[in-house]
Amino acid sequence: xxxxxxxxxxxxxxxxxxxxxxxxxxxxxxxxxxxxxxxxxxxxxxxxxxxxxxxxxxxxxxxxxxxxxxxxxxxxxxxxxxxxxxxxxxxxxxxxxxxxxxxxxxxxxxxxxxxxxxxxxxxxxxxxxxxxxxxxxxxxxxxxxxxxxxxxxxxxxxxxxxxxxxxxxxxxxxxxxxxxxxxxxxxxxxx
Numbered sequence: 001x002x003x004x005x006x007x008x009x010x011x012x013x014x015x016x017x018x019x020x021x022x023x024x025x026x027x028x029x030x031x032x033x034x035x036x037x038x039x040x041x042x043x044x045x046x047x048x049x050x051x052x053x054x055x056x057x058x059x060x061x062x063x064x065x066x067x068x069x070x071x072x073x074x075x076x077x078x079x080x081x082x083x084x085x086x087x088x089x090x091x092x093x094x095x096x097x098x099x100x101x102x103x104x105x106x107x108x109x110x111x112x113x114x115x116x117x118x119x120x121x122x123x124x125x126x127x128x129x130x131x132x133x134x135x136x137x138x139x140x141x142x143x144x145x146x147x148x149x150x151x152x153x154x155x156x157x158x159x160x161x162x163x164x165x166x167x168x169x170x171x172x173x174x175x176x177x178x179x180x181x182x183x184x185x186x187x188x189x190x191x
Contacts, residue, residue, distance in 0.1 A: 128191025
């Protein structure tokens with residue numbers, strides 16, 4: 001490097017990591033929600049690879065890039081939900097969900113419900129699509145938590161359907177980000 005070169009300013013030329021974070025979240029949530037809703041048997045086992053790599057590692061990386069960009073909300077959201085998917089992968093792949101039982105899984109989901117609720121409050125200052133993702137995700141976690149604690153297949157199925165809605169909203173947000181950026185104009189509005 002010559003002495004005339006100036007160092008790059010962190011975050012000045014990196015792409016929007018949010019589109020990756022939303023995509024990883026959407027796809028992984030979609031597959032797990034197919035199982036939770038009862039639509040596709042076996043989807044719960046199929047989600048483990050996604051939970052580790054796309055929902056987990058890729059989303060965690062998106063969160064780290066949001067830190068570089070100075071986006072506190074995006075950094076916390078993507079890093080935390082990346083860690084959620086990594087924790088989910090570990091819990092299920094090691095049989096911890098069976099060892100913990102319904103109350104242990106319920107406590108895991110309850111903690112994520114609490115986190116999601118306060119992130120939902122913060123999301124009212126984000127784009128409308130991100131706010132809708134968090135509202136839907138809050139409802140998803142509420143029903144999944146109730147289903148785990150009460151052993152209610154109906155509550156879990158409702159949580160699964162809400163998870164499908166959450167995934168669709170997150171996919172829309174990711175699609176809007178990448179399409180609008182690529183086309184250099186608003187093709188899909190985010191509000």
